[in-house]
Amino acid sequence: MKPQTFLFLLIACNLSGQLTENFENSDLSGWEESTSERWRISSAGPVSGNYSLHHVYDNIKSDHDQISLMHDPLILDSANAVWHFEIRYEYDPSAYNHWAVFLVSDKNATEMHPEGNCNGYIFGVNYAGSDDFLKFWKSENNNLSEIMNTGFNWQSEIGTEKAPAFEIVRYQNGIWEFFIDTTAGDSDKIKLGETENTDLKASYYFGIYYKYSSGQDRKFWFDSLSVNGFFLKDTLPPGLKEAICHDQRQLVLQFDESIELTSGSELKVKANGQFIDIESVKVQNNYLYIFLAQNFPSESEILIKTYHIRDIYGNTNLFDSVMFFYHQPRFNDLIITEIMADPFPAAGLPEAEYLEIFNRCEYAICLRDWHIYAGRNCASFDEVIILPGEYMLLLDNSHKDMFSGLSGISGMYDFPGISNTGQELVLKDNHDRIIFSTEYHTSWYKDHFKSEGGWSLEMIDTDNPCGGKDNWTASISINGGTPGYTNSVAGKNPDNDDPRLLKSVIISDSTLYLLFSEPITGENLYSTNNYYVDNGMGIPCQSAPGGNLLNSVILYFNKCFNEDVFYSLHIKDCLSDCTGNRIGNTSVSAFRKPSKCDSTDLIINEILFNPYVRGGEFIEIFNRSLKTIDLKDFYLSTRDDYSAKSGQSFLLSEFHYTIEPGDYLVITENINLVTDNYRYISENDFLETEDIPNLPDKGAVISLFDSNDHLIDEAAYSEKMHVEIASNTKGISLERINPDWPSNDADNWYTASGDFGYATPGYENSQDRKDEISSFTVIAEPEIITPDGDGINDETAIKYIVPDAGYFANIIVFDRTGRPVKIIARNILLGSTGEFTWNGKNDSGITAPVGPYLIYTEIFNLSGNIKKFKNSCIIAEKIYW
Numbered sequence: 001m002k003p004q005t006f007l008f009l010l011i012a013c014n015l016s017g018q019l020t021e022n023f024e025n026s027d028l029s030g031w032e033e034s035t036s037e038r039w040r041i042s043s044a045g046p047v048s049g050n051y052s053l054h055h056v057y058d059n060i061k062s063d064h065d066q067i068s069l070m071h072d073p074l075i076l077d078s079a080n081a082v083w084h085f086e087i088r089y090e091y092d093p094s095a096y097n098h099w100a101v102f103l104v105s106d107k108n109a110t111e112m113h114p115e116g117n118c119n120g121y122i123f124g125v126n127y128a129g130s131d132d133f134l135k136f137w138k139s140e141n142n143n144l145s146e147i148m149n150t151g152f153n154w155q156s157e158i159g160t161e162k163a164p165a166f167e168i169v170r171y172q173n174g175i176w177e178f179f180i181d182t183t184a185g186d187s188d189k190i191k192l193g194e195t196e197n198t199d200l201k202a203s204y205y206f207g208i209y210y211k212y213s214s215g216q217d218r219k220f221w222f223d224s225l226s227v228n229g230f231f232l233k234d235t236l237p238p239g240l241k242e243a244i245c246h247d248q249r250q251l252v253l254q255f256d257e258s259i260e261l262t263s264g265s266e267l268k269v270k271a272n273g274q275f276i277d278i279e280s281v282k283v284q285n286n287y288l289y290i291f292l293a294q295n296f297p298s299e300s301e302i303l304i305k306t307y308h309i310r311d312i313y314g315n316t317n318l319f320d321s322v323m324f325f326y327h328q329p330r331f332n333d334l335i336i337t338e339i340m341a342d343p344f345p346a347a348g349l350p351e352a353e354y355l356e357i358f359n360r361c362e363y364a365i366c367l368r369d370w371h372i373y374a375g376r377n378c379a380s381f382d383e384v385i386i387l388p389g390e391y392m393l394l395l396d397n398s399h400k401d402m403f404s405g406l407s408g409i410s411g412m413y414d415f416p417g418i419s420n421t422g423q424e425l426v427l428k429d430n431h432d433r434i435i436f437s438t439e440y441h442t443s444w445y446k447d448h449f450k451s452e453g454g455w456s457l458e459m460i461d462t463d464n465p466c467g468g469k470d471n472w473t474a475s476i477s478i479n480g481g482t483p484g485y486t487n488s489v490a491g492k493n494p495d496n497d498d499p500r501l502l503k504s505v506i507i508s509d510s511t512l513y514l515l516f517s518e519p520i521t522g523e524n525l526y527s528t529n530n531y532y533v534d535n536g537m538g539i540p541c542q543s544a545p546g547g548n549l550l551n552s553v554i555l556y557f558n559k560c561f562n563e564d565v566f567y568s569l570h571i572k573d574c575l576s577d578c579t580g581n582r583i584g585n586t587s588v589s590a591f592r593k594p595s596k597c598d599s600t601d602l603i604i605n606e607i608l609f610n611p612y613v614r615g616g617e618f619i620e621i622f623n624r625s626l627k628t629i630d631l632k633d634f635y636l637s638t639r640d641d642y643s644a645k646s647g648q649s650f651l652l653s654e655f656h657y658t659i660e661p662g663d664y665l666v667i668t669e670n671i672n673l674v675t676d677n678y679r680y681i682s683e684n685d686f687l688e689t690e691d692i693p694n695l696p697d698k699g700a701v702i703s704l705f706d707s708n709d710h711l712i713d714e715a716a717y718s719e720k721m722h723v724e725i726a727s728n729t730k731g732i733s734l735e736r737i738n739p740d741w742p743s744n745d746a747d748n749w750y751t752a753s754g755d756f757g758y759a760t761p762g763y764e765n766s767q768d769r770k771d772e773i774s775s776f777t778v779i780a781e782p783e784i785i786t787p788d789g790d791g792i793n794d795e796t797a798i799k800y801i802v803p804d805a806g807y808f809a810n811i812i813v814f815d816r817t818g819r820p821v822k823i824i825a826r827n828i829l830l831g832s833t834g835e836f837t838w839n840g841k842n843d844s845g846i847t848a849p850v851g852p853y854l855i856y857t858e859i860f861n862l863s864g865n866i867k868k869f870k871n872s873c874i875i876a877e878k879i880y881w
Helices: 004-011 397-403 671-675
Strands: 016-021 031-033 039-042 052-055 063-075 081-089 098-105 120-125 133-140 143-153 165-170 175-181 189-196 202-212 220-230 240-247 250-255 259-271 278-284 287-292 300-311 316-326 334-340 354-359 371-374 377-380 391-396 409-412 422-428 434-441 457-459 472-474 501-508 511-516 531-533 542-545 552-556 567-571 586-591 602-608 618-623 635-639 648-651 664-668 686-688 699-705 711-718 734-736 749-751 777-781 796-801 808-814 820-829 833-838 851-860 866-875
Touching: 016 063, 052 202, 063 098, 063 220, 081 098, 120 202, 133 175, 143 175, 143 189, 143 397, 202 220, 240 300, 240 316, 250 300, 259 278, 259 287, 287 300, 334 422, 334 434, 391 397, 397 409, 501 567, 501 586, 602 699, 602 711, 664 671, 671 686, 777 851, 777 866, 796 851, 808 833, 820 833
Parallel strands: 391 409, 664 686
Antiparallel strands: 016 220, 031 063, 039 052, 052 220, 063 202, 081 165, 081 220, 098 120, 098 202, 120 133, 133 143, 165 175, 175 189, 240 250, 250 287, 259 300, 278 287, 300 316, 334 354, 334 457, 354 391, 371 377, 371 422, 422 434, 457 472, 501 511, 511 552, 531 567, 542 552, 567 586, 602 618, 602 734, 618 664, 635 648, 635 699, 699 711, 734 749, 777 796, 796 833, 808 820, 808 851, 851 866
């Protein structure tokens, strides 16, 4: 394309013209075939006059053939354009036998087919589909879309005998009109319809596409072509726009129009002042690909000179040059900054999934042959360049028009579907190196309403790209997202935490898997000299990535790990996260080889099936054995009852994940929705998974299986298992009473205690009674408190022990005159042990006067058993000397 300033000068001139071809001179010069010798000017059954263009190749197989005519650029918005032509097709159209004409195209015959890389307007029958109607299509950026169906059926209205004439008008304002004359006489011209489309602005070729089965070739004739419109005579040589280094042995030159190489063309390449030999070159439209004989180093100054490069109209550029600095993209140079995983229902943006990427380095990056992965799905990039500081939107090509107002868009035919609930996202360069990776989850929204759809996840601080869930949150834009622009939540959110080693798992006789709290950058993660294991194992002999998130590594040793031996791992302090925080000298003690999991080694220990409105369901399992157990490929399943044969199943972890003796593990879909609602938790004992099935409130059977489908534990729950007095069980879990009693015994489950917050995810159950209790106990300590806020004896703890489940408590504080001062508990369900506190304040929140007080505790159950306790407490005042 020529510079706009020059175009505007020429538009003032009268350059309207006409292109005509009646084929009466038996000359096909200027026409290009996709495959030679398939078309001919023939006198056999001409449509008009003595000769017509005829498909003449007798093909023994099914195929398609194209022929095109190059012309001066036809500028569609500068004047009305009119196409005339006649066609005879002597076979009923189908999905395998049909025709089309390319009214507008930027490529020649080789690209004029449904799989071709052609931008153009197409008119014909069954070019896409098989309904036999005359239709109008647009092909743009490898995306074919139907613009108009005329409703005119070729088979029933034309058949195999007639040779209709067509007139197609594209007005300067973008209105298209279509006419047909079934008798080739203007008096019988019929209007097929009209539509509007202004997406494509210029044409360089007219072409014909003909598809046929093996026995239906040679049945297409074409004649009487004329094209009227504003033809711009191209007299300018091609201009070199820019150069991109695709890799260290391939350069890509982009010109402002399609080019050709001649015998006089010459190229020279220098890297840091030294000439680099050229191995081969390739021309594709306006791109010139240069393949070098050797690599040049990263961070190189590249100079390219071109001589005698010609455009397709014969204009030659005698000399041009370009200089640029090559930078090999590094980890986090290009990052994903926004994720629209669930666009329904829309808050304001189009209902289309997208990913936003951002170039945070100082150099332009060519994305040709790069790949984006969403889980196991993968999409590849075309010839796309992203400039420094530029955002680019990645989406399905069919949704590209929805964001037509944005400049940086890359439509992909194979754009991977993005999971609504979460998955891994990985960006890899053309050498399969990971440039950016992250996972995401619905909990990252930190907003239950927005996680239900219509809102994007946005990165807060692009200088902290490995920040994980702490650096992502739901968009606060009124539109639901900010595609192509700075994120609405953008701000400073530095990573000040050192990376930590979370897991060290022996996954085979001589292999150790390490999982860190965040990505570890650089080659240090895989340097075997940074690791040492005691008890004779020593330094690993080899390493390998543990996954795409760069937060894990697999270490291989020359020796085998022994059963029942505890090992310690030492890590050098050279490992650091994305922002430079170092791991420090780390020694991890007491890890050992996982053992085979037998039935009831792991048990289902707590179930929350009816969460708060802004809460999350969970299932807690407990390791009651003395074994270290690897949960890789373990899974949970749910079914309606014990008689049901099947139900829903979900994987706990596809990676190695150990649970140690006496440890708890909470499985939930959203960690934040659980941890935000309960105080007795241990966040390190949570496993977040997107596949956990809904737990029905009425009840179900939950089963735990190992990787070999062996049943490990199974428990049924029901809303009827809650204590009778609990009329509203929302947010209240069922807890196992004794880990050694049967899982399927309903009497071994009870409602979680109120003084523990009605659930204890990742913590010992409030109703736990593995140690037998024979008596009731209530004490208050300390007996003397000084509630002055100095942190010393500011409150008294009222501690209790009860022997059985199902007891409730009322606790009231009285003053010396017998008047109630503070109600601490009223009908609160108790656990096996627990405590309440009194900070010396009355029911109005005012600190009570100095003096003695009585704490009266009444413990009762639904069977009528009542126990009463009195404890004294004195509020004193410190005396300072």
